[in-house]
Amino acid sequence: MDLSVRIGSLLLKNPLIAASGCFGYGVEYADVVDLSSLGAIAVKGLFLSEREGHAAPRIVETPAGMLNAIGLQGIGVRRFVSEKLPELRARNATVVVNVCGTTLDEYVEVSRILSDAEGVGAIELNISCPNIKEGGIQFGCSLNGTYDVVSAVRKVTRLPVIPKLTPNVTDVPSFARAAEEGGADAVSLVNTFLAMVIDIETRQPKISNVVGGLSGPAIRPIAVRMVYECRQTVRIPIIGMGGIADARDALEFMIAGATAVQVGTANFVDPFIWTKLVDGIRDYLQRHRIARVSDLVGTIDTHASATERSGV
Amino acid sequence: MDLSVRIGSLLLKNPLIAASGCFGYGVEYADVVDLSSLGAIAVKGLFLSEREGHAAPRIVETPAGMLNAIGLQGIGVRRFVSEKLPELRARNATVVVNVCGTTLDEYVEVSRILSDAEGVGAIELNISCPNIKEGGIQFGCSLNGTYDVVSAVRKVTRLPVIPKLTPNVTDVPSFARAAEEGGADAVSLVNTFLAMVIDIETRQPKISNVVGGLSGPAIRPIAVRMVYECRQTVRIPIIGMGGIADARDALEFMIAGATAVQVGTANFVDPFIWTKLVDGIRDYLQRHRIARVSDLVGTIDTHASATERSGV
Amino acid sequence: MPVDVAAEVIVNRALSADYNLVALAAPAIAAAAAPGQFVMLKANAGFDPLLRRPFSIFEILRDGGGTPSALTILSKRVGPSTNLLYDARAGQRIACLGPIGRPFTIVDAPVEGWMIAGGVGLAPFATLAESLRARRVETTLFYGARRAAELFHLDFFRALGVALVLTTEDGSAGETGRVVAPLDRKLAARDRQAPVMLYACGPEAMLAATARIAARHQRPCQVSVERVMGCGLGGCYSCVVPMRGEDGGRHHVRSCIAGPVLAADQIIWD
Amino acid sequence: MPVDVAAEVIVNRALSADYNLVALAAPAIAAAAAPGQFVMLKANAGFDPLLRRPFSIFEILRDGGGTPSALTILSKRVGPSTNLLYDARAGQRIACLGPIGRPFTIVDAPVEGWMIAGGVGLAPFATLAESLRARRVETTLFYGARRAAELFHLDFFRALGVALVLTTEDGSAGETGRVVAPLDRKLAARDRQAPVMLYACGPEAMLAATARIAARHQRPCQVSVERVMGCGLGGCYSCVVPMRGEDGGRHHVRSCIAGPVLAADQIIWD
Ligand SMILES: Cc1cc2nc3c(=O)[nH]c(=O)nc-3n(C[C@H](O)[C@H](O)[C@H](O)COP(=O)(O)OP(=O)(O)OC[C@H]3O[C@@H](n4cnc5c(N)ncnc54)[C@H](O)[C@@H]3O)c2cc1C
Ligand SMILES: Cc1cc2nc3c(=O)[nH]c(=O)nc-3n(C[C@H](O)[C@H](O)[C@H](O)COP(=O)(O)OP(=O)(O)OC[C@H]3O[C@@H](n4cnc5c(N)ncnc54)[C@H](O)[C@@H]3O)c2cc1C
Ligand SMILES: Cc1cc2nc3c(=O)[nH]c(=O)nc-3n(C[C@H](O)[C@H](O)[C@H](O)COP(=O)(O)O)c2cc1C
Ligand SMILES: Cc1cc2nc3c(=O)[nH]c(=O)nc-3n(C[C@H](O)[C@H](O)[C@H](O)COP(=O)(O)O)c2cc1C
Ligand code: FES
């Protein structure tokens, strides 16, 4: 049974990627998970320099989900390269670095530094974080901005470039297309949904940044729809995510059109989820006599539905 | 204690409205609920003529939510006026009619018929149903479309005109503004989020229409954010909804900026929810020594958060 | 006029690895219920699962004085809510809304009542059999299951004087195969003049087959359909069945209020 | 190296309308735990609630041979997860991930150990007291609660030879008022040369007051902080505490891996 999938030039041993911001820099989990057993690890978003992020409280639980506004706290790309990357390399982790920027130049510069470092497998461009005012989402909410960032980074690196798209737009597929036209090797979707929770007793927002990003099972049906739509629109691989909590959910994203998937929030609930996911996917492929997991990608059958519909 | 709120010229005895599509034509609930005890009843969306809607399965449960693609089955506005409205009137229900159309003319015509009928309190323009191909959302996803429908209907009726906005756009407040400029008395938000669920065993969508609209607690934090944003943008009242399941949730929407709220999915779970909601709101106002529920609208306090933020 | 009761679980008995029988203290609902009606249950607080689920009223339990005190549900595990029902403990409370829906139309002798049940589709027939037998209607239960161990409550029906025609898919009891086969044979063998009312409940394919057989033998047939139901009260339009209207056109009928019992010959089985 | 155990509830004892004590069969975690460490619990399957919650390890239970067999949690009801813990039944399984976090640094005699607990902030001090007393450290527990009935486990501490200084807000036991008042007085009265290590756990305001008092009296102080925690393993950055770094700057430190026990004088209390 072949669980491997390909994202541009990057071969993943399985389609399971730890979602950015939900797995620290990977090294935090070295004690509980064999880092090399994951398809890849998308490390926490990195700017050029350190950032302290927002004040606590930074998260609040919501129905079948959670809201976060971490504010992209991070150690900056240079410290990442010197302090974290060697351990990740030593542990044979496939590393996707989530790249942030407040300007186009910053995206380019961070990507350049990563391209020169040893042990980076791909660059995921975070143009979709809902939790910071400057940068990021301003690129991710504009077709030109998306195209510009992708093509600028494309020019400075041979690593696969994977812009991560925001769901907070009317038409996600058009952004996927802009990314493809800019030279992206794949797109990741979705980042979190802009949302808020108010404490009715104090009438204050429950997280310090007022608004934050919604993740977890609650958003899964919306995310699956977006992956499905993008699959109809672009030819590059899609990395799907949003609320995956078990192997069935991961398979649902793949059937909708994702070549690989990321798991974020569910890893908080169960840091040992990864072997369960791999086992669940294996079991499914066996039951359905599918030899390669990649054969499953985008195999959704809407025909029966359409027939019924036309019958009405 | 004063629970009444005003939506344009319409005075509601309390801010609780049964959400369109979740309460039939109201008469179905006459046995279990005193229809006159609700602030209002938004009846199921009506076109000019009858519609049979999509084939079953039309709903599927999702984490803390549900997906529906009913396809706006309905008896048409004329049969509604002759067969349902008299009973609603007899039961002293305040009636909001959810108006659908495949063309601008249809919205106008349906609205005109309702304006001539006795017992209609307001018109809610459904320009946001994600489940039908023609019409509806095509107006709701375009600023000009929104403006055009609202101003056209505005011209033919004295009833309050309340366009219902879709959450499936990048910038909901700009649609609220277009509605306001078109002469809307209020806006309702949100309609459901376009979403899908796939049965991994059959690889077919779990509802016959392939995609459907996500409602229920899962979407509440996103809906609250959208109400909050719109409250900063327009001056007309906002009718907030999306996942309200108890009085606390209703109050959260009001604090975020909603003058009234609608409850849909939670009414399925508990058709006797209405008295619980009224009691819960009363209790809260008493504890907080607030005389009028309308004094609560938009009183969110983001100041403490901002201070904390600037401290970082 | 349905009521909502936080019904205490009186007893929960596992009948097999999948089936269980749970008794709920809901006297008001038990007193008002007619055969074929159902309740909407929610066995958990909170949102996981979120919606109620429909279940036929299986039996009406009575206190010493004969007053209805409780109802039972025959449940088959297929997902989260039926899992919760399977694991329900005595003393726990389950939200129970009912009675809901259009019941069976009960016939009088000399019409015979033939009930056709597939699997958990047995559920509405315990009360129907009681009503029919109370009117001294000759009653037969055609009952098919996967295996002998999943044929429940046979003694109950025997004690009522209901004739049993059993089938199992694996042949471990009764005739091997589907329950519609003996139905078809017995109808063929029956005198055209001797009236029979058919009542069917079970998987959609079984209902469709029963409807075809009923039509072929020109017998009236009431079927209790199963649709995913969001509300049970006509509010959501999720539960529709395509039916032929008087105008001959295709209409989507809400099975929670116009059903669950519907006339087989008006349903469009596609 | 934390492990995840589907720990069986051995016993759950309600201590008051809000507090309960639940014993979990998690020998591997019990054996590895150090005072001040915590576990991440999930008492339900499914998504309501979704995330685990952090709880201090209250006691380590041992079998006849002295081998750790279980741990207990002292829980106070404040929301959905603590409600589930309050209602937990023996036999039920609770997902228990641990031990996690940086424990207290244990002192040796002649340093005295003074523990300051507010409400459920008592939780980490049972194991700490045992460790301190095992080293024959003179140990005092300053313990404040709302009322006498919410002062728990006093006999346990007395039996260990821990001196108790109790306060209640309503004056129903010990001194009336907050627990930091007697702490302040006793520190003022104490010989500057006689070393004391302060250990504090409780509401944020109490911790801040303790930190101020410690600073004023120039005593080292370890506080166990409480932050909303998404993961407990350093993955989410939700649990940060603003601290002064070596560079003098303000840094957000993840209290799940750098804490929960932190040096009071490095925290920026704002
Ligand atoms: C009027 C009526 C009476 C019923 N009586 C009984 C009964 O007496 N005993 C019993 O065990 N079951 C009965 N059912 C079916 C029962 O409602 C479903 O098995 C139940 O909803 C499944 O819930 P779940 O959460 O366990 O699984 P889910 O995950 O909700 O569903 C599991 C599978 O069952 C299907 N399903 C869900 N709801 C329904 C539904 N309402 N009808 C048909 N299929 C559904 C789903 O599509 C899915 O494939 C009845 C259904 C109806 C409409
Ligand atoms: C290291 C650590 C050890 C803890 N030890 C214990 C213990 O031994 N016994 C005990 O009863 N409680 C302890 N807590 C607090 C406990 O985690 C919270 O009470 C619990 O998460 C509440 O969950 P809930 O679902 O019941 O309520 P929720 O609805 O999640 O929360 C209710 C309220 O508590 C606040 N809250 C939620 N999580 C935390 C948190 N992690 N820290 C502080 N406030 C929070 C929320 O903001 C909200 O205002 C500890 C917390 C930490 C960080
Ligand atoms: C606490 C938290 C922090 C996150 N940080 C980042 C980040 O740094 N960069 C990024 O691209 N996405 C970030 N995300 C988004 C996730 O990578 C993912 O897109 C989202 O959570 C949806 O997946 P999930 O539902 O599996 O969590 C973060 C999410 C969470 C919950
Ligand atoms: C089954 C169903 C049918 C609906 N039909 C309509 C409709 O006809 N017109 C409309 O404007 N909104 C319709 N909606 C949307 C609701 O009115 C409401 O906007 C949405 O469900 C969010 O609220 P909730 O989370 O409280 O359900 C429907 C929703 C559901 C669940
Ligand atoms: S179940 Fe809602 S209309 Fe039938």
Ligand code: FES
């Ligand atoms: S709780 Fe996730 S980083 Fe500390």
